[in-house]
Amino acid sequence: MTTAQQTQYVRPRDTHPPLDSPGYKSTGIRHPGQAPIVVPQRLTEVTGPLLHGTIGPNDHDLTRQHAEEPQGQRIIVTGRVLDSDGRPVPDTLVEVWQANAAGRYAHKADDWAAPLDPNFTGGGRVLTNSLGEYSFTTVKPGAYPWGNHHNAWRPAHIHFSLFGQAFTQRLVTQMYFPDDPLFAYDPIFNSVPENARHRMVSTFDMDATQPAWALAYRWDIVLRGREQSVFEEPHA
Numbered sequence: 001m002t003t004a005q006q007t008q009y010v011r012p013r014d015t016h017p018p019l020d021s022p023g024y025k026s027t028g029i030r031h032p033g034q035a036p037i038v039v040p041q042r043l044t045e046v047t048g049p050l051l052h053g054t055i056g057p058n059d060h061d062l063t064r065q066h067a068e069e070p071q072g073q074r075i076i077v078t079g080r081v082l083d084s085d086g087r088p089v090p091d092t093l094v095e096v097w098q099a100n101a102a103g104r105y106a107h108k109a110d111d112w113a114a115p116l117d118p119n120f121t122g123g124g125r126v127l128t129n130s131l132g133e134y135s136f137t138t139v140k141p142g143a144y145p146w147g148n149h150h151n152a153w154r155p156a157h158i159h160f161s162l163f164g165q166a167f168t169q170r171l172v173t174q175m176y177f178p179d180d181p182l183f184a185y186d187p188i189f190n191s192v193p194e195n196a197r198h199r200m201v202s203t204f205d206m207d208a209t210q211p212a213w214a215l216a217y218r219w220d221i222v223l224r225g226r227e228q229s230v231f232e233e234p235h236a
Contacts, residue, residue, distance in 0.1 A: 072101025088132025
């Protein structure tokens with residue numbers, strides 16, 4: 001991307017959450033307090049990474065990564081990665097991480113009183129195909145408490161990370177499930193402008209649901225444009 005292109009792109013104010021969201025308390029100490037410093041990009045930052053060798057045979061199926069199946073409702077999450085003109089973006093690394101069906105992450109920092117699942121670590125990755133499509137099989141994550149405010153619970157969600165064609169091209173977002181009663185109480189979800197919140201919510205997909213096996217949800221990720229997805233990190 002040239003300097004001229006960088007100056008022409010303005011981060012949409014009506015799509016992404018403000019970096020300092022008072023309701024989401026930790027942003028007060030994490031958001032930048034000064035203007036960013038532009039660091040020149042060198043060859044190692046703009047060279048495209050070789051991603052194909054990083055994908056394992058079960059990386060896309062979080063229910064088959066251990067000796068036995070995890071507990072919880074099996075789900076299939078599918079979608080496309082699209083550019084601002086609706087064209088597919090192929091060969092994009094899509095990574096996910098999530099809590100288990102009880103709402104607990106397989107991480108040493110997560111110690112709330114919900115059971116760990118020895119057959120679920122909650123991480124997966126896949127490359128989009130020539131049509132920009134991705135697909136994950138997993139279990140629906142549970143809600144979990146967090147210490148932001150009194151009786152605070154996060155709605156069920158899956159974290160997504162997209163890795164582009166250079167090491168500096170990474171976007172992070174969250175996918176939610178339809179009709180979650182916790183939406184109204186979650187300051188992270190509500191930090192996003194109201195007109196853009198629906199872009200974070202998946203839709204139930206009966207056509208992709210597999211009989212006697214797994215429910216399906218669909219969620220497209222749009223990199224830029226009027227229907228741009230909501231991302232947690234400022235755009236480059």
